[in-house]
Every structure is written in C-alpha cells, then in structure tokens.
Amino acid sequence: MKQIGIDLGTTSISVVVLDEDKVIDEVTINSDSWLSHEDKTQDVNKIISKAKQLLDAYLDKCTDVLSIGLTGQMHGIVCLDEKGKAKSPLYTWQHQTNQELVFN
Secondary structure, eight states, X not given: OEEEEEEEOSSEEEEEEEETTEEEEEEEEEXXXXXXXXXXXXXXXXXXXXXXXXXXXXXXXXXXXXXXXXXXXXXXXXXXXXXXXXXXXXXXXXXXXXXXXXXX
C-alpha cells in the first residue's frame, strides 16, 4: 500500500509517494501563485488547482493508496465563505502590514 505526501510551500508544491518506507516517486513544481510579491499574497485557487492536478495524476497511476498526508506553509490567513470557497487571497507568513486587515 502506498502513501502520498503533499507539501504546499510558499513557493512550491511537492508530492512524494512512498511504498512501505521506500520513496518510489517525488516531484516539486513552482506554485507560481504570487498575486503581489510586495504584499506577500497568493492566489489560493491556483495553489489548490495545481496541487489537485498533481494528486489526481498520482491517483491515476497508484490504485493502492492507503493514505494522503498534507502539510502547508507556516502561518497564513485566508478567509472562506460559508461554502468553503476563498473570499480573500492567502496572506502568507511573510506578509507584513501596519494596517488592520479587514475581511468582508
């Protein structure tokens, strides 16, 4: 049985596939999700879309997946609506502001 690990980093998305304790495949791609380097905000939907594409590709190849682990970047904030959809950009852990963030 295989396990898939996904890391949603600040600049990249990585996936590793393990079979027992052996790495059988791994890939890292640039998330290319910056909305503003100055504000350190990212497009959540782009990150999710790219991660889902990678995961789907591995699930197509590996039919015996026992578990999927997910980890993400350090502290960040994204506001969601009542249906779980992003209402704001991802304010990354690098975001610095002297003003109060307002979420509608």
